[in-house]
Amino acid sequence: AKMSKSKGNVVSPEDIMARYGADTSRLFILFAAPPERDLEWSDQGVEGCYRFLQRVWRLVNAVADEVKDAPAVPTKTTGVNLEMRRLAHRTVYRVTRDIEERFGFNTAISAIMELVNGMYQFIDRVPPVDRDPAVTKEAIEKLLLLLAPFAPFIAEELWERTGHAESIHKQPWPAYEEALLQEEHVTIVVQINGRVRDRMVVPADLAPEDMQQAVLEQPRVQKLIAGKKIVKIVPVPKKLVNIVVR
Structure with missing residues (x-):
């Protein structure tokens, strides 16, 4: 329902932060509705954002060591590795467009969620021997850079865990390659x-x-x-x- 003081159903951001943390609060507020619409409170929505950040946490920690030692340039550029790169670059394009042209924070976050789903499939279904560590590294880094404006604290922590000394908030916005935006x-x-x-x-x-x-x-x-x-x-x-x- 829409929050209204007259209806007595206003939920304080401080209450959300006390229970779920600042990142979940920020993510939910930006994801729940586009800027031009009133925010409709949803317990399920807050829980969903909290679970999503937990999924990101598990995902990055599962490959943190692989990412730390990975080379910068991919050597396996076909098949599932190419598809993972395409998804990562298309997500950067979508999030960039949604933020810069539309102020569509909700759709930008939705695109990031789709990237996380794709990365889980890549890591869970592709044997390590067939997975290019550089592709994993690239996808994880782009994910965290895209997530940083929406969940700055968890992004910073995971950025450090993947071997980066300098703050994620001092990094340039991720780039995408035009050639990788095209589907095969x-x-x-x-x-x-x-x-x-x-x-x-x-x-x-x-x-x-x-x-x-x-x-x-x-x-x-x-x-x-x-x-x-x-x-x-x-x-x-x-x-x-x-x-x-x-």
């Missing part, structure tokens, strides 16, 4: 007469005519259009292919 593959929708019939994964740079051919070669699509006349095919790059039949 995308999921496109297959429509027949405007109705969604299937989905398929294709290279992101696939030409429209090749998209069309790839869709027509799908056994499911062939079955659905069997015995019908194709009137036209409309490919929309990176999004969909619509087959019009009668």
